[in-house]
Amino acid sequence: MDNPPKSSSETSTPFRLDSIQVRSVPALSALQWLQKGADDLRRCPLPSLSYGLIFFLMGQALLQVFRHATEYSTTLAVIFLLLGPFLATGLYNISRQLQQDKKVSFRKTTMSWQYNLPAIAVYVLVLAVIVLIFMRASLITFALFYSGGMPTVGRFVEQLLQFQQMEFLIAYTLVTLFFSTIIFLISVVSIPLMMDKRTDAIIACITSLRVVAANPAAMLIWAILILLLIGLSMASQYWLLMVVGPVLGHATWHAYRATVA
Known part of the structure; x- marks a missing residue:
């Protein structure tokens, strides 16, 4: 197995937080x-769409489990959360090779997580903990605000489209936004930074927070675009995710x- 090529930014001394400069960008940079x-x-196209196909298959698996074995959907969602960042490193590596005018090797991109496995693993673990807390909060929100017992998937969607269960809808939306915001704040540039500069997970997450603080308008638009594109992908039963991902x-x-110098 080939070792990952060394980045020009990789040194024997780990990056310190004060050595990473954050840039301000225009609001519409997203x-x-x-x-x-x-x-x-x-x-x-082929290497990129190969990852898109994996994302699509993951979405289809989650959809089928949610329809036929809802009790396993939480476990499967966490597994996907653990796999997603590792898959994304391949896409980042493709973009980096294109920027450097190198020939893209799909086989090498599949091992991109090796650039900084310990830091990425810690980051993924933190994400998994946040998502598990979010799922527990979701169950509590259901118990406190949803009336009429646990609905079927079809009945639940129908009620939401008809704006029934408004107290639940507002509470669940607020809970979802809270946890989604936390994940977004620590994730904006974390994995690309860990892969490219070999920083640890703490420095990467703090740098993401700095990027958001320096670019609130651009990051808000970026978050909205991500939400819309992922929402459209889910509405298409994940077919669009093959390209959107x-x-x-x-x-x-x-x-x-x-955003990072």
Whole structure:
């Protein structure tokens, strides 16, 4: 198995927090990141769409489990959360190789997590803990605000579309936004930074917070775009995720390159 190529930024001394400079970017930069992500997909379609296919299959598995064995959906969602960041490193590596005008090797991108496995593993563990707490909070919200017993999936969606159970809908939305915001704040550039600079997970998460603080308008637009694209992918029963997943992955790399010196 080939060892990952050394980045020019990889040194024998770990990066310190004060050595990482954060840039301010225009509010509409997120649109440019998406455009660059789409360009990377166009320039390297087969490796990128291979990851998109994996994301689609993961979504289909979660959908089927939720329909037929709801009790296992939480476990499967956590497993996907653990796998997702490792898969995303391959997309970041593709974008980095394209930026350096190198020939992309799909086989090497599948091992991109080796660039900084300990830090990425710690980061994924933190995400898993946050999601488990969120799932517990979701169950509590259901118990406190949802009336009429546990519904079927079809009945639940029907009630939401008809704006029934408004107290539950408001409470669940607030809980979801709270935990989603936490995850977004510590995730904006964390994995690209850990992979590229070999920082630890704490420095990567703090840098993500600094990036958001320095670019509140751009990050708000970026978060809204991610939410819309993922929402559309889920509405299409994850078919759109085959394209949306790779584009967002490549775009995240360009967001990192634009905001971290």
